[in-house]
Amino acid sequence: MTIKETEEQLISEFSMFEDPLEKDSYLIELGKSLPLIHDEYKAETYLISGCQSRVWLHAEYHDGKIIFTADSDALVPKGIISILVRIFSGHSPDEILNADMDFIDKIGLREHLSPTRSNGLSHMIKQMKLYALAFQAREKLSSSGNQ
Amino acid sequence: MSFQVNKIREDFPILDQLVYKHKLVYFDNAATTQKPRQVIDAVKYYYEHDNCNIHRGVHFLSQRATGVFEDTRSEIKQFINAASPAEIIFTKGTTESINLVAHSFGKKFLSPGDEILISVLEHHSNFVPWQEICKEQGAILKFIPLDNRGDIDMEVYKTLLNEKTRLVAIAHSSNVLGAVNPVAEIIRLAHLQNIPVLVDGAQAIAHLPVDVQKLDCDFYCFSGHKMYAPMGIGVLYGKEKWLEEMPPYQTGGEMIQDVFFDHTTFNELPYKFEAGTPNVEGVYGLREAIHYLQKINMNEFGEYEKQLVDYTLDKFSRIKGLKVIGNPRERAGLISFLLEGIHPYDAGTLIDKMGIAVRTGHHCAMPLMEYLKIPGTIRASYSFYNTFEEIDRLAEALETVKKIVG
Numbered sequence: 001m002t003i004k005e006t007e008e009q010l011i012s013e014f015s016m017f018e019d020p021l022e023k024d025s026y027l028i029e030l031g032k033s034l035p036l037i038h039d040e041y042k043a044e045t046y047l048i049s050g051c052q053s054r055v056w057l058h059a060e061y062h063d064g065k066i067i068f069t070a071d072s073d074a075l076v077p078k079g080i081i082s083i084l085v086r087i088f089s090g091h092s093p094d095e096i097l098n099a100d101m102d103f104i105d106k107i108g109l110r111e112h113l114s115p116t117r118s119n120g121l122s123h124m125i126k127q128m129k130l131y132a133l134a135f136q137a138r139e140k141l142s143s144s145g146n147q
Numbered sequence: 148m149s150f151q152v153n154k155i156r157e158d159f160p161i162l163d164q165l166v167y168k169h170k171l172v173y174f175d176n177a178a179t180t181q182k183p184r185q186v187i188d189a190v191k192y193y194y195e196h197d198n199c200n201i202h203r204g205v206h207f208l209s210q211r212a213t214g215v216f217e218d219t220r221s222e223i224k225q226f227i228n229a230a231s232p233a234e235i236i237f238t239k240g241t242t243e244s245i246n247l248v249a250h251s252f253g254k255k256f257l258s259p260g261d262e263i264l265i266s267v268l269e270h271h272s273n274f275v276p277w278q279e280i281c282k283e284q285g286a287i288l289k290f291i292p293l294d295n296r297g298d299i300d301m302e303v304y305k306t307l308l309n310e311k312t313r314l315v316a317i318a319h320s321s322n323v324l325g326a327v328n329p330v331a332e333i334i335r336l337a338h339l340q341n342i343p344v345l346v347d348g349a350q351a352i353a354h355l356p357v358d359v360q361k362l363d364c365d366f367y368c369f370s371g372h373k374m375y376a377p378m379g380i381g382v383l384y385g386k387e388k389w390l391e392e393m394p395p396y397q398t399g400g401e402m403i404q405d406v407f408f409d410h411t412t413f414n415e416l417p418y419k420f421e422a423g424t425p426n427v428e429g430v431y432g433l434r435e436a437i438h439y440l441q442k443i444n445m446n447e448f449g450e451y452e453k454q455l456v457d458y459t460l461d462k463f464s465r466i467k468g469l470k471v472i473g474n475p476r477e478r479a480g481l482i483s484f485l486l487e488g489i490h491p492y493d494a495g496t497l498i499d500k501m502g503i504a505v506r507t508g509h510h511c512a513m514p515l516m517e518y519l520k521i522p523g524t525i526r527a528s529y530s531f532y533n534t535f536e537e538i539d540r541l542a543e544a545l546e547t548v549k550k551i552v553g
Contacts, residue, residue, distance in 0.1 A: 053522075
């Protein structure tokens with residue numbers, strides 16, 4: 001499934017809820033299906049900076065694709081990062097870097113996007129895109145080294 | 148209930164709105180209080196009638212605005228019972244008031260090896276300025292611990308006062324635990340050894356009557372925005388003898404007497420500490436806020452706020468898994484708590500969707516969180532415009548959170 005397709009799927013899932021409380025409850029449900037991060041990565045180095053809850057994010061690079069795992073000690077942030085993992089994991093750095101983020105508005109998560117909001121969505125997206133950027137740079141470096 | 152809460156609520160236009168289709172419940176008053184129409188109108192009036200730069204202008208508007216500005220200083224003197232208007236310095240807020248003292252007092256009176264004494268429950272604004280000035284001057288920052296209830300441990304406090312202590316800085320009441328500290332006794336004990344005391348009154352000023360001469364504190368700091376006035380205006384009260392001896396904090400316009408190419412002489416108190424164009428609109432608003440508090444009578448609303456807190460504690464005692472943090476002997480208007488197994492951030496986010504504004508997190512008191520070994524709390528903080536029905540709604544919302552998360 002492409003990034004766009006996953007986003008469309010999420011938009012349709014979230015469109016079922018009108019009440020913001022139900023939306024948050026669904027976020028919490030989604031968090032439960034998050035591919036759990038290996039314990040060794042639940043360390044300071046993998047924390048996304050924020051002050052209210054802790055969110056750990058780890059990325060691995062296999063065959064041109066980034067695999068993300070994550071966790072949080074709070075459930076709402078866990079739900080949010082699980083959405084992002086579902087969208088980005090298994091895609092190439094290029095796809096991740098070029099993905100547009102319109103879906104955030106469409107599923108009504110804009111309130112989590114404020115950069116000052118603790119462990120906000122924007123920090124998570126930034127961290128994932130940074131990983132993509134790093135893997136992309138590494139890829140370019142190794143391919144130019146092979147020539 | 149003799150206290151006319153519904154009538155009072157009519158003065159606060161912001162309260163009458165829906166949040167996520169629910170009637171707004173505002174329980175984040177310790178962060179900032181809402182403003183009554185009288186205060187909003189005073190700021191508007193200033194810009195529509197009196198706006199100009201004060202003190203220096205010879206023209207009519209400047210004299211009128213200067214009159215209100217200086218009258219307000221005198222009203223604040225009355226409000227906290229200072230000895231003279233020269234002891235009232237206008238600042239941006241509590242944080243700037245404390246920074247002013249830390250900087251000016253610290254530069255003059257702190258030497259290597261000297262000690263500053265604060266408590267572990269201080270807000271960062273009464274913590275970091277002392278940490279920094281101690282670092283600069285080679286002084287040592289010491290901490291008064293809490294007892295099991297979450298009150299200042301007075302026995303340990305007594306042992307921490309010594310000939311090296313240069314100043315004690317303490318919150319009048321805690322923004323996290325709600326504890327009202329025994330500041331009068333803290334001051335009395337410090338004065339036995341001629342140690343001055345700064346009181347951070349940010350959380351107390353809107354809930355308790357403050358008499359700085361009766362307390363005999365050397366400095367008292369508070370913010371307008373936590374007492375129904377606009378943001379960006381606050382007060383530093385300081386005993387004249389200290390303010391006279393302390394060097395200026397910031398330099399520039401207003402605070403000078405004469406400026407020559409090779410040196411400058413400084414203005415008298417209180418202007419020595421008021422560099423630059425002040426927040427005149429804030430002072431107009433602050434004056435009206437004080438009038439408002441005087442009109443509705445602090446003794447009466449203080450009792451009502453106490454009833455709100457007691458009602459909450461009673462309600463909370465019946466919510467399974469709810470733990471109130473701290474059990475102070477005296478409380479001022481707020482309760483911090485946790486729900487077992489639920490992150491405060493989740494609780495706050497979900498409660499918000501039910502139209503209730505609470506604060507979650509470390510409340511700018513990270514050392515206290517470390518001391519209590521908790522990641523943060525959920526805090527409900529009250530004003531006299533809150534109601535018992537709103538507390539019922541909070542209790543219901545917490546049960547809903549438990550169902551969703553549990």
